[in-house]
Structure formats: C-alpha cells, structure tokens
Amino acid sequence: MPVRLDARDPGFEAAFTTLLGGxxxxxQDVNDTVAAILDDVRRRGDxxxxxYTARFDRxxxxxxxxxxxxxxxxxxxxxxxxxxxxxxxxxxxxxxxxHGRQVPQGFSYTDQAGVRLGQRWTPVSAVxxxxxxxxxxxxxxxxxxxxxxxxxxxxxxxxxxxxxxxVLNPLVLVAARMAGVDEIYRIGGAQAVxxxxxxxxxxxxxxxxxxxxxxxxxxxxxxxxxxxxIDMIAGPSEILVVAxxxxxxxxxxxxxxxxxxHDAAAQSILITDDEAFADxxxxxxxxxxxxxxxxxxxxxxxxxxxxxxxxxxxxxDAPALVDxxxxxHLELAVTDPDALAERxxxxxxxxxxxxxxxxxxxxxxxxxxxxxxxRTARFSSGLGVLxxxxxxxxxxxxxxALGALGRAAVRLAQAExxxxxxxxxxxxxxxxxx
Amino acid sequence: MPVRLDARDPGFEAAFTTLLGGxxxxxQDVNDTVAAILDDVRRRGDxxxxxYTARFDRxxxxxxxxxxxxxxxxxxxxxxxxxxxxxxxxxxxxxxxxHGRQVPQGFSYTDQAGVRLGQRWTPVSAVxxxxxxxxxxxxxxxxxxxxxxxxxxxxxxxxxxxxxxxVLNPLVLVAARMAGVDEIYRIGGAQAVxxxxxxxxxxxxxxxxxxxxxxxxxxxxxxxxxxxxIDMIAGPSEILVVAxxxxxxxxxxxxxxxxxxHDAAAQSILITDDEAFADxxxxxxxxxxxxxxxxxxxxxxxxxxxxxxxxxxxxxDAPALVDxxxxxHLELAVTDPDALAERxxxxxxxxxxxxxxxxxxxxxxxxxxxxxxxRTARFSSGLGVLxxxxxxxxxxxxxxALGALGRAAVRLAQAExxxxxxxxxxxxxxxxxx
Numbered sequence: 001m002p003v004r005l006d007a008r009d010p011g012f013e014a015a016f017t018t019l020l021g022g023x024x025x026x027x028q029d030v031n032d033t034v035a036a037i038l039d040d041v042r043r044r045g046d047x048x049x050x051x052y053t054a055r056f057d058r059x060x061x062x063x064x065x066x067x068x069x070x071x072x073x074x075x076x077x078x079x080x081x082x083x084x085x086x087x088x089x090x091x092x093x094x095x096x097x098x099h100g101r102q103v104p105q106g107f108s109y110t111d112q113a114g115v116r117l118g119q120r121w122t123p124v125s126a127v128x129x130x131x132x133x134x135x136x137x138x139x140x141x142x143x144x145x146x147x148x149x150x151x152x153x154x155x156x157x158x159x160x161x162x163x164x165x166x167v168l169n170p171l172v173l174v175a176a177r178m179a180g181v182d183e184i185y186r187i188g189g190a191q192a193v194x195x196x197x198x199x200x201x202x203x204x205x206x207x208x209x210x211x212x213x214x215x216x217x218x219x220x221x222x223x224x225x226x227x228x229x230i231d232m233i234a235g236p237s238e239i240l241v242v243a244x245x246x247x248x249x250x251x252x253x254x255x256x257x258x259x260x261x262h263d264a265a266a267q268s269i270l271i272t273d274d275e276a277f278a279d280x281x282x283x284x285x286x287x288x289x290x291x292x293x294x295x296x297x298x299x300x301x302x303x304x305x306x307x308x309x310x311x312x313x314x315x316x317d318a319p320a321l322v323d324x325x326x327x328x329h330l331e332l333a334v335t336d337p338d339a340l341a342e343r344x345x346x347x348x349x350x351x352x353x354x355x356x357x358x359x360x361x362x363x364x365x366x367x368x369x370x371x372x373x374x375r376t377a378r379f380s381s382g383l384g385v386l387x388x389x390x391x392x393x394x395x396x397x398x399x400x401a402l403g404a405l406g407r408a409a410v411r412l413a414q415a416e417x418x419x420x421x422x423x424x425x426x427x428x429x430x431x432x433x434x
Numbered sequence: 435m436p437v438r439l440d441a442r443d444p445g446f447e448a449a450f451t452t453l454l455g456g457x458x459x460x461x462q463d464v465n466d467t468v469a470a471i472l473d474d475v476r477r478r479g480d481x482x483x484x485x486y487t488a489r490f491d492r493x494x495x496x497x498x499x500x501x502x503x504x505x506x507x508x509x510x511x512x513x514x515x516x517x518x519x520x521x522x523x524x525x526x527x528x529x530x531x532x533h534g535r536q537v538p539q540g541f542s543y544t545d546q547a548g549v550r551l552g553q554r555w556t557p558v559s560a561v562x563x564x565x566x567x568x569x570x571x572x573x574x575x576x577x578x579x580x581x582x583x584x585x586x587x588x589x590x591x592x593x594x595x596x597x598x599x600x601v602l603n604p605l606v607l608v609a610a611r612m613a614g615v616d617e618i619y620r621i622g623g624a625q626a627v628x629x630x631x632x633x634x635x636x637x638x639x640x641x642x643x644x645x646x647x648x649x650x651x652x653x654x655x656x657x658x659x660x661x662x663x664i665d666m667i668a669g670p671s672e673i674l675v676v677a678x679x680x681x682x683x684x685x686x687x688x689x690x691x692x693x694x695x696h697d698a699a700a701q702s703i704l705i706t707d708d709e710a711f712a713d714x715x716x717x718x719x720x721x722x723x724x725x726x727x728x729x730x731x732x733x734x735x736x737x738x739x740x741x742x743x744x745x746x747x748x749x750x751d752a753p754a755l756v757d758x759x760x761x762x763h764l765e766l767a768v769t770d771p772d773a774l775a776e777r778x779x780x781x782x783x784x785x786x787x788x789x790x791x792x793x794x795x796x797x798x799x800x801x802x803x804x805x806x807x808x809r810t811a812r813f814s815s816g817l818g819v820l821x822x823x824x825x826x827x828x829x830x831x832x833x834x835a836l837g838a839l840g841r842a843a844v845r846l847a848q849a850e851x852x853x854x855x856x857x858x859x860x861x862x863x864x865x866x867x868x
Contacts (some may be wrong), residue, residue, distance in 0.1 A: 062752030084849045087842035094839075098551055101541055109535075116531055116786065117800055122779050124813050138850050171849055178522030196627040206813040208589030226667075231465075254858040263855045293853050311474035341828065352550065357858040360501050361830060363843040366551055367827035379558050381825035391815035393532075394775065396786030397794060405528075408521035409797040415518045415605060416572050419727050420695045421793040424688040424852075428789055 002268075002306025004278070007317055017308055020375070022323060024236050024265040034190045034219040034284060043133035043192030046201050052191035057133075057164045060185070064183060068184040070373045073177055076170035081125045086172060091364045092143050092178040098366030099151045102130035102385040104182055106134070108394065113404040121389045123153035124229070126204070128196035130211035130221075130307035131172055133162035140362060144369050144383065145211050146179035151390045152388035158179045158206055162188020188213075193220035199230045210383070212370075231387060233382060235373040238360055240327035240347075242318050243281075243287075245274035245332045248356055253284035255331055258359050260301035261294040267305040271321060326377040346376045354361035402428060435741025436702075438712070441751055453741055454758060456738065458699040468624045468653040475628030480635050482741050491567075491598045493620070496638045502602075502618040507611055510604035517614045519608060525636040525798045526577050531586045532800030536819035542828065547619070547714075547838040550830035555589035555823045558663070560605070560638070562630035564645035565606055567622055573609035574796060578803050580613035581644050586822035591615050592640055594630060596622020602867075622647075627654035644817070646804075655831035665821060666814060669807040670699035673792055674761035676752050677715075678768045679708035679790055687718035689765055692793050694735035695728040701739040705755060708749045716742060741751035753777035760811040763792045782811045836862060 005424050006016050040048040046063045054060050077085070108118030127149045132143055135397060142159070149157050151162035159176050161168065163186045176184055187195060193213075199205030208229035209221055221230045239259040272278050285302060292298055311317035314334060322330060326346035336339055337352040344350065348371030351358050362369045370383035397405070406425045413422030427433075439449050474482040480497045488494050491783050493606060504687030511519070522564055539811060542552030561583045575595070593610050595602065597620045612620055619637060620631060627647075633639030642663035643655055655664045673693040677686050690702035706712050718734060726732055745751035760780035768774055771786040776783065782805030785792050795802045804817035831839070840859045860866075 005852065081849075084845055087845040087849075089844045090839075091482060091846065094545075101543075102553065104538070107535055109507075111528075111531070111800075115799060117802070119536065127777065140846055140850065169600075173739060187597075224809070226810065229810070246698075247718070249862055251858070254854055254861055257854040258852070258858045261852060288854075288857075295850075299856065317537065332543075337830065345559065345824075346824075347826050349827045350830070352828060353832075353863055355833050355836045356829055356831040357836075359847060359852075359855040359858045360839060360843050361827075362828050362855060363846045364839045365549060365829040366545075367553070367829060372824075376661070376663070377824065379824060379825075382827060384825065390780075390806075390811065390813060391818065392778075392781050392811075393783045393795075393816060394786060395783070395790055395795050395799040395801060396541060396771065397790040397799075399789050401792075402789045402794065404797045405794060408524045409794050411518055411521040412525065412574055412797045413793060415515075415521075416574065417727075418692070418695060418793075420688055420691040420732065424685070424692045424791040424793045427685055427688055432759070 002225050002282070002302055002308055005307065005309045007309060007311040007321070011369070012285050016321070016324070022305065024172055024267060026229045026304055030215050030219050031223070034216055036221060037190040038223055039202070041191050042198040047322060049187055049191050049200060050196050052189065052296050052334055053187050056184050057162050059163060059166055061186070062072050066187060066202050068173065068186055073173045077172035077177065080303055082366070084171065088143070088175055088178060091137040091140065092147060094364055094366040095147045096141055099148045103151065104386060104389065113399035114398050115405065120392045120394065120396040122392065123155070124207045124388050124390065125154070126156040126158065126206040127154045127388060128206040128209040129157060129159045130192065130209060130213050131159055131161040132162050135341070137161065137169040137172050139169070139171040140369065141212065142172055142175035143179050146176065146181050148368065148383060148385050149388045150180045150383045155177070156162070156183070156206070156389050158183045158185070158196065158203070160185045160187050162191040162192070166262055178227070190216045190220035193217060193224060197224035197385050208388070210387070231289060231332070231370070231383060232372060234370070236267065237262045238267040238373060239329040239331060240269045240271065240325050240326055241333060241339060242271045242314060242322065242332040243277070244272065245277040245312060246335065247277070248287070249277065249280035249284040251316055251354070252281050252286050252333060256281070256285060256302070256306070257288060257292065258357070259300050259329070260298040260306070261292060263295050264300035265305070266301045268302060268306045269309065269327070270326065271309045271311060271314070271318050273311055275310055278308045278310055315340060316342070322347065326375045328371045328377065329361070331358050346378045348372045348382050436716070436736055436742055438571045439741065439743045441743060441745040441755070445732055450492055450755070450758070453699045456739065458701060458739055460474070464609070464649050464653050464735055468650055468657060470814060472628040472654060472657055475625050475634070477634040483625050483629050483634060486623065487621050491596050493597060493600055500559055500621060500636050502607065502620055507607045510843040511611065514605050514608050521607055522573055522577070522605070522612060525574065528798055528800040529577055529581045533582045533802070533819050537585065538820060538823065548835035549839065550828070552828040554826045554828065556826065558590070558591070558824065560590040560592065560821050561588045561822060562640040562643040563591060563644060563837065564626065564647050565593055565595040566647055567598050571595065572607050573603070573604040573605040574803065575615050575646065576606055576609035580610065580615050582802065582817060582819050583711050583822045584614040586819045586845060588822050590617070590635070590640070592617045592619070592628040592630065594619045594621050595627070596620070612819055624650050624654035627651060627658060631658035642822070644821070648716050665804070665817060666806060666810070667856045670701065671696045672701040672761055673763040673765060673853045674703045674705065674756060674759050674763040675767060676705045676748060676774060678706065678748060678754065679755070679765050680710040680769065681711070683711065683714035683718040684722070685788070685791070686715050686767060687722050689738070689791050690715070690719060690734050690740070691722060691726065692733040692791070693763070694740070698731050699733035699739070702723040702736060703741045703743065703759065705743045705745060705748070705865060706750050707742055707745055712742050749774060749777070756781065760809045762805045762811065763790050763795070763808045765790070780805045782816050794818070814841035841865070
C-alpha cells in the first residue's frame, strides 16, 4: 500500500519530510572495477575493448567488426513494422521541431566605454551516446539524445550499444538512422565509455558522453568526467499527479502506473483535494495493476514508494508541496492547469490538463524525456540543445576603451596582490610601475 | 625554459600531443577525510561545524557567531580605500550589465496538431557561494559568482568564507554587499560545503553550490553533487596568446606572466609566426619575471608548463592548434582579431586585439572570469546566468490533439514493452486494450 498523507494532519510535515528523504537507489559500489576497465582501455585500446566485449557480452569480434555496417542498418530498417517506423518518424520530426526552438542566439554590442562585448554559441564537435542493450534499449531514448545533438550542430554523433550474444534491437538502429547518428559501435559497459572518452585505433575520442546506463556505465561516466563532458546521472523515474475529483480515476491510475512500471524504484505520487477520489484512484490502481505484464515491478514501486496526499485546496496548497518534491514529471489534471503551473517553480516537465498523460511526452510531444530526477529539478534541467553547445565570451578594447577601464583593473589587481595582472594593463597605458 | 615547438618540424605532432596531455594537477586523495566530515555535519549540524571550525581555523564560536553581522560588514565598508571601492563598484556594474544580456527567454506556441508546447526558465531558489580564505580571497571572484546569481533572480545567495584565526578580508565583505549576497557565514572547508548542502539549525540548506576552493572543498563539492547542484571544478588557469611580430614583446610577456603568477601549475602558451619575435618575448619574460613579487610561482609555471609555438601562418595554422588546446583564455594580439576569432571553435573567453590584455577580463570587462580550464572548453562554458536557472518544458493536449498524436505514442509504447504507458493514452482515446 502506498503512503496516505493528509496535509491538514498535525503529523503531516514530519511524514512528508520522510517521504522526501526516502532513498530509492541502492548505490552499488563498482568504482574499483570500473577504474580498472577504464585504465585498461586507455592503455590497450581496441584490444581491451574486444576482450571485455567477449567476456561480458559473449561476443568475439575483430576490430573491424566493432562498427555496425550500413548494410546491417539497411536490413534493420527493412525488418521493422512500417507502422512503428512511421510512429518513430513522427516522434523524430516533433522532437527536432521543438528542440529547434531551443537553439540560442549569441549577441555582440559596443558599450558606452567603447568596449566591444559579445557571446557566441558553438556546438560540441563530437558526442558519444550510450544506449543500453537488452530490454532497456529504447528507440525513443535514441531519438531524445541524438536529435538535440544534431539540432545543436554536433558534427559527429557516435552511438555505442552492447549486443549481448550478438542481439541488437533493430528499432534502435532505425532510430539512430532517423536521428542522423554518424557511427555505431556494438560495445557497452565501462569499456564503451572508456573507448569514447580516450579513443582507440578504431574509435576516435568524443568530447561529451550522454545517455542512460547501468551502475557500471554511470560510474564510468563519473570517472571520465573532466576528460569529457557528461550529462546528468539519472535516478529512478518519478511522477507527481495533481488531480481534482472531476477526473476519471482510471485515467489517473494508469498515469501513476505508467511510471511505476519502469522500475521497482520508480515513484508515483498523487496530490488531490478529495478523499473519496483518492480512494477511487487507489482502488483503480489495484485493479489495473493486476492485468499489467510488468505487474511485479509496478506493484513493488507503488507499494514501496507510492504516495497519496490529500490537501485542502489544490491551487493554494499543492504548489508548495510540488516545489519540495521538484518532480521529474508533473501532471496537472485540473480544469485550469495553467493557473497551477504558474505557481510551480521546480519541475522537469509539466503536463497540462486531463488529456495530457505523461506518456505522450515520453514519445511524441516534442520536448525531451530525459529529465532531472530525485529532486534535482531544483537546480537542473532536462536534456536539450544547450547541452550540446557551449558559450565563448568576447571582449575587445580599443586604446581609448582600455584607457577608460584600465585604472580600475590596475587598482583591483593591486588589491588582490596580482602584480603581473596589473602590469599587463599598466604597461599598455604607460601608467608607472606600482 | 618553456618548450619551444615549430609547427613545420616533422616532430611537431608528437610534441604538441605531449604538451596537450601534460598533467598539471596532482590530485590529492582527500576523499575519505571529506566523506567523514560531511557525514558528521549531516548528522550533528552546527555542533560539527563549530568543532571543525575550531580545529581547522583556530576559531571558537557559538552558533549565533557563525553569521557575519551587518555591523561587521558596515565596518569593513568604512575601512576600504574609496578608490578600490569605486573600482569594485565599476566592476559590479559592468558584470551585472553584461550578464543581464544572458537572461534567457522562454517560449510557448501551439503547433499544427493543436498541441500547446512551451519552455520556461526559473531561477534556482537558493545558492551557496564558497569563497576561499587567506590569500586566495579575491573580491573579484565574489562579484563574478554572486552577481550572475542575483541577475538570474536567485532569492537567497549564501556566502561562506573561512576566517583562519578570525581574519577576514574586508574587500570580500564589500564585494558581497555590492553583489547583493543575503547571508555570510565565517566557515570554510568541507564542513562549510556540508552545511550548505544539508543545512544546520543555523544555516538553511541551498540548492546549488558554486565557487573555488582547495582540494578538500573540491572533493566535498563532488560528494554532495546530486543532493545539490555544483559548478565546474576548476583546474589551474591557462592562457594562449596568438601574437604577430607587430606587438611589443613586453606587453605579450606580461600577459603570459599574468597567468603564470596565479599558480605554479598555471600554463602560458604563445603562438606566433615569427621566430625572432618569439625570441624577443622569451627574453622579455626572463627580464620581467625577475622583478615580480610572485617570482617563484611565475618562474615555476613558465619553466614547467610554458610553451612557445612558431607556425607558418597565423590565420591558416593557429585556429586548429587553438581548438586542440581549447584554452580558458585566448588572446588574439593581431591586426584583424575578428577574422581569427571566427575560425576558432573552442575557447572559454576571447580577448580581441593588442589593447585587450586578459587581465581586463579578470576584473572589469563584464563577462565572467570563471571559465573552463584543462581543455574542457570543448564541452563547457564559463559561469553565467544560465548556471543559476533551469528549464521546465510544458505540454498541453486538447482531446483533439491527443487524438492526433495518441496512436503513434501507443505504437511506440507497445514496441518498447511499456504497457501502462500505452494504456494511459489508449484509455483516454477509447482505443481497445492491446
């Protein structure tokens, strides 16, 4: 049974704080193992990658077999159900369209002191995309990671995907082709992260690595951070649904379950202003749960991490609770979702109204489904075009502009005891040595 | 002596690669010590912070003495040389003005399928700013970290600064007041990072921690990452100067030395197209070096990490080398710096022309001086307003819009084996259970 809380109870604050503090991840300590693999890949390159692939993926390859050929991709495209291919194409188009609006503009201007100032955005040159193998090989994730990189202007997008026993989901290849992925290698685990970060004879190094993975992949990404950039390390998924009593309890129940089925560590929370509606949703969850193929996962998630919170007034009381949860996904199943959305500060993505189930955002809405989990929406954002670009600032002083600003710079350099800093300005202005 | 390379030599590629791969940091392993301190602060709060402050800063305090009072700040303001105060105020104004241009705009639109889509930017609610004590307590860094946070709209900016033996640089307090810092605590080290991340009875927790620090502070920031956001972990500073023979060798020498004086691990590189000019700069460095107060630091940096690279043609040959270095600071002391700047992809900040010494950007130009080091400009940016904000995406479907997109979402959910995802859409469309 999920936790049931009432915001009007005296014990609410303590119980809500406990809910927020609940650990949903068991950190597996794989750091030493990963460090050894990374070091080996850095020193021995392809040879090490091939050995680990043989050991962990039961796949014996030569260096020239690491890369997935164009022929293999053609074959995959041909085998895929045209309906699914069309759905993927629709998703790719809509993701590209939304992310196109995220492309930032630089600026440049000359200020009153005559200083030229500016800021310029440029894409990262090469990006590696980790795609998990097996059941977690989601073509939608390939699109969500690769399309924004290409929209940003990344020249070289390199995908790695482990193929345990040689098996590869053809939909992943189809999605990669649609997204414009440039190279695909059939490797995974820490060895793939190492190959992307350090490069091998076969695989040129990249500048940034993104994409989800297991504990080994996450640890490897943390360890190569600095040598390359990485995206966030995602925790288990979560949804917070704010719903009034006018909703169909079955709809809301299914929305809660759509997170719960991801992972036993996923979290689904309902905030409502109606006790009877809360009861109805809980009954609907219990009934629907039983018929799901992923019943074990969804049951464990709902039982261990689910929560139903009843408040006095949704518009007045929900936003503050939402901000403290800072949910990855926030669904506002109310009559005026915009009024509620305006009062919320911290959420990865907001789904407005009764006809916007969160799952629409997982696939085809257009915004990214890679979103901040575990309360990190307080300080971070979903994946987007900006994650594949970086800023360079520009300053240009004429002799006159340097004259206008120089003395202040010299003063501050003196105050900080950085003599050469001051002299580099003073010498150009013929200010005497200080 | 710095390394001298000639891009036209057959051995250049190997030597340049060695230069790029050179390690300038000796990673001190302080992780276990830091983990113990963080754990203690998390469990015991103020009591732990006070004990570590007594031990490491030789300062015995009561909880109510942790916070720097308004009276102390007033006193500091009164003691500071008005000239330096004016210079700081000029810097604060210019930093605020430049960063004001970085404030991003959200967007919202309804697409052809009738889906409402949008993206919204909101500030992080509370930010902690670490300021090192002693000689590294730079008021300019306080401005560069705190002003962008306030421009972003951060409500609560909390500064921590250790005061070994009770000593505090009044300029740091003046800068904090100018930048609009809301709270200042006289604590430092891992214990201060822990207090900001977890909160204590006296210090409410923040959502993100920024600012430079020693190895303990850097390790603490890494360890609390996830609980709070952090900025980049900066490495030693570096400059790459591209200069033709028309420059005054003394000016260029001082620019190289202004990085070298920061830290024995700092790196200064000159790229020029003229062997005789290269010789002249090296002679000028040797002469000027001797007269600097930080001669030991600057000499070690120039000797161990300095490099002079001669190329055939600056416009043709320099950009590719610059991109491989991806320097924190790039100074283009040439007649047409814009032409060269346009060909460069990777640099933290670019200084255009002979009258724009890098030091002007450290203090008063306006752009941020917290910049990506150690080749990380390939994938990351200097500190800015965006570091204190986060994006929320919004999606709203009408019944008709859900009808237009829903089947594709159901298809993809089926293909990925996520049944409840598909059902949350299908149930709203009366599509039969699949």
